[in-house]
Amino acid sequence: MSFFSGTISNLESGIKYANVKQKTIAQNIANVDTPNYKAKSVSFKEMLSDATSNSVLAYRTDAKHIDFQxxxxxxxxxxxxxxxxxxxxxxxxxxxxxxxxxxxxxYYNAMVERVSSKFNSLQTVIKGGN
Structure with missing residues (x-):
């Protein structure tokens, strides 16, 4: 059963992107005085492409085997x-x-706020609207 028709997973992807971008920016700032250091950047399009093409699936010989990637x-x-x-x-x-x-x-704060809003909505439904 998928709550919010995949919205939470999309927001999670946005948060992951913001996290990778934050780490990349921090690395650039930390190396501002390093000779010959080349700045790095993050592309959401490339991140999405890499995530879909660089995943490794397990080879399952039995239906009872755990699937992972x-x-x-x-x-x-x-x-x-x-x-x-x-x-x-x-x-x-x-x-x-x-x-x-x-x-x-x-961007990160907006994504976290949106996820929080979705969970608050779910909590309201669980409590019966009170």
Whole structure:
């Protein structure tokens, strides 16, 4: 039985995307002074493509075997290989990273608020509308 017709799983995917993007931005900011470091970014389209193509399914020889699959560790993350903002070859634009961090934080908070709203609706239904 699927509650909210898949909305929760879609919101979960959005939160996962925001989490990967947050980690990528934090890594860029942490390496702002590292010589020859190339900034990384996350593409939702690439993340979705990687998640669907890089999964490994278990080979089941019996119906009683547990089905599982594994996923790539950091899908959708790519580097800007030919970009350098500094003389030392570093490709991190600190202003861009801070703006991306703020935008991603707003996106993440909106996703979490939406999930919370869905669970509150479910709780209201369980309690019988009271």
């Amino acid at each position: 594994t996923e790539a560790s950091s899908p959708g993350v790519f580097s800007y290989s030919n970009l350098a903002y500094r003389q030392n070859g570093n490709g991190v634009d600190m202003d861009k990273e801070q703006a991306s961090l703020a935008k991603n934080s707003i």
